[in-house]
Amino acid sequence: MRIAQVLGDSKFGGGVWVILWLAQALRAKGHKVFILASDPVVSKKFRQEGFEVYTTKYFRREIAPVSDIKAGFALARLLKSLRVSVVHTHTSKAGFIGRIAARLIGIPYILHTVHGFAFHEFSTKKSILFYSILERFAARFCDRIIFVNQKDYDWALQLKIAKAQKMRVVYNGIDWERIAKIKPYPNLRQELGLDKDTILLSFTGRLSRQKNLFLLIDALALLPQNFCLLIIGGDLDCGQELREYVKKLNLQERVFFLGFRTDIIPLIKVTDIFVLPSLWEGLSISLLEAMAAGLPVVASNIKGTNEVICSGENGLLFSPQDKKELVNKILSLIDSSGRLNSFAKKLAQAGEATVRNRFSQAQFAKESLSVYDELIPSRELVTVGSGRIEDNPPKAEITDNGKRACDLIVASTLFILTLPLFLLIAITIKITSGGPILFKQIRAGRKGKPFVLYKFRTMKLGSPDLRNPDGSTYNSPSDSRLTKIGKFLRKTSLDELPSIINVLKGEMSIVGPRPDLIDQVSYYAKGDERRLEVLPGITGLAQIAGRNQLPWRKRRRFDCYYVTRLISLRRTNPIRALLFDLSIILRTIPLVISQKGIFIPTQAERPNK
Structure with a gap:
């Protein structure tokens, strides 16, 4: 297989020797190993040992948001050009950027080695909290985390950075x-x-x-x-x-x-x-x-x-x-x-x-390779006549890895940026109308699996469930069920903010078909079930095409087209699939600001079912 070892700006030291020995062990097994490093001394050493070394000028040891974002995109382009199936990151900075970049482009197997956390026994509580949150976030983007000592493994469990089944301990070794x-x-x-x-x-x-x-x-x-x-x-x-x-x-x-x-x-x-x-x-x-x-x-x-x-x-x-x-x-x-x-x-x-x-170095190599072996199914390696091992990688481009990574990045950023507004709305709802702050409702998720949707409550307590004749939910600016703050939240779409939690939980995506009620699935026409093949979204193609002003049947058609288009792009060009979602997000912004298509101009009735 084609494997990239991502070192970032690591300086020459003991950790570099360990990575070199791992790379040599992988090469001895027939794998093609690439080294991604920016330090000239480190790069020179790996070249002397016969490895292809690639670099990017944007990697820095310190936190530098602009350079870090540039490094992430540069790394994603480089990994894609190398056609690797496995990415193994090292050190805190390279591990954070590298894992996200690799998952964004749909790399099927991602490992990270913790040679030592960015925090330690002498760090302040604030520092430990900050860096552990970053590590917990980055852990979502990889399949295995390797620790070089038991204490860091135990600490990771304690801080809930990752679950035990994702983590392994492999002690360093020497010759x-x-x-x-x-x-x-x-x-x-x-x-x-x-x-x-x-x-x-x-x-x-x-x-x-x-x-x-x-x-x-x-x-x-x-x-x-x-x-x-x-x-x-x-x-x-x-x-x-x-x-x-x-x-x-x-x-x-x-x-x-x-x-x-x-x-x-x-x-x-x-x-x-x-x-x-x-x-x-x-x-x-x-x-x-x-x-x-x-x-x-x-x-x-x-x-x-x-x-x-x-x-x-x-x-x-x-x-x-x-x-x-x-x-x-x-x-x-x-x-x-x-x-x-x-x-x-x-x-x-x-x-x-x-x-x-x-x-011993032999013990280190044996245990490191065993992590690769347990992660990567043996059927994905095909031995050919020359005795070399060539790639027969899984169809990474049709997985949800890249989309899920984008969802986590966007949702986490939105959650942090809107948290003050989130708290203000919650307090206002509590003061003006009493009762619960959140509206929770069972909706149909991917493959019809039920999940609890979160929104800010906009209706008065005890309001009845009203539907339109076609089974869609009733939504009108003159709806007497709405509270005063509820009308404002509906009009500005701020009632959707808590759905970010559903995205973070993996129940929804930023972009996808809007989630229907469980009983609404029975109203679907033939072929409409296709919209259930992906995670439901906060916004989608139907929303930017007309939102609630479109008949429900037409919205379902837009949803089905979105699913078909998305799956096709994943197979042919994963980056274009992500750009497709990004275009929908960007086109959603002016619609929300203009407050178009929010309400359904249809007479309501109680559902028959």
Whole structure:
């Protein structure tokens, strides 16, 4: 199958290695894998490994609405041109934009890996609420969510981001056999001017506030003078500040910044203790590599890390903000002669065994591929004579994926924008007429399935159900059943606002045939049942063609034409199907403003049935 791995603006780090190994495993199975990334270092690495890499200039790490929307459309066009059947997104920003874009164009299979949420243990409650709402929304646009640690999985369940059947945990893994064969960097201590009594600490990773390196430098200042620190990694958001802080504490001769390096394993094998003081992680590749390299590890007690390390057995954990505890943990690994003690060596050996048994690259690849296998039916892969696997994808263009994605985006936006008006109308109804705020009625949904339609109540309590002779509902400007606020709501179509809730629940669409009462289906002429083949809508082709001023039979004909046209466009051009709906939405706006076609100029009668 043709598979796109969407990285967005991810910088080179442990997460990128994991995606590379996944891409290689998929390629080894015969799949065609495309990489969508904008960082030049990341793009270069994947090209060196033989992958086709595509990019868009609009991806940014920070929230930038205009660029994000541009990135979404650019990504949708790119994915469509690549003819992929599977999209796998990574990181929060690329995952949010990528999942929506992929679903909009009808990609049949969408996965997302949470390498770490945009919120964490030290986030404010407001931040957690905001980002969890975004994650819950984005989760609707994918089929599987993969977590790299159990804590994030549990947190997602707690925050109701997605249901358990959609989520999986796959721990990161590394090639420990390759690491075991690598020799230490020769003469590094001599190049740094260190003597044989120096205890050399090491850290690898991006220089960012997330990594909590200021605490590590504070801890170094409290350690004896023969302790030095090797920092390996490219600058992200605080490299210059760190260098200035080291100078402020007069530690220039004890802290060594080596910058971005590709020979990390030989370098850390020269050091004595690996320290990872991060405030949050997904599941650190640097941690696993240090353990595989045979180093005793001291790390902060955070999610992901504490699923790898059992403190005192295969490493040591400390409270993320406690520099004195960090100092004590480091000193506990040193004997009276100033060398690593037997406890440190025991932890290092146990750490190596942990990686071999639980966090191997082979295990990671096996579990990752199993997620693909359970999601994608085996019948969709056809092995041909050459032994390669080619696509036999499902008819994605005739699914409701793109339409449902648009519904969610439009309905969510409308709900947020109209919420103050929603509350004002609700209060007004309650004050002026008493009784319930919402009018709830059973209507016929897709395939005739009953659902509860929500509208603002416009009629007086106890009003009778009146119909026209053809079975359509009676609707007149002189209807005595309407309340004062009800007449205004009907005239402005504001009574339809609560139907947005039906759209969000998946019972209705923004565009589609208007939902009829259950008993009205019995009035249908031959062929009218076709209008029940799609979700009913808030607006539709019949509404822009004349609304209630058209005879009910003619409205049903417009609805049937809409369904036929929509299904035809889905088969031939899914984008045109979405544009067809968009044109109806745009043509609805002036009709609502002009208040045309709202009322039916017909004498009412009580229904016979």
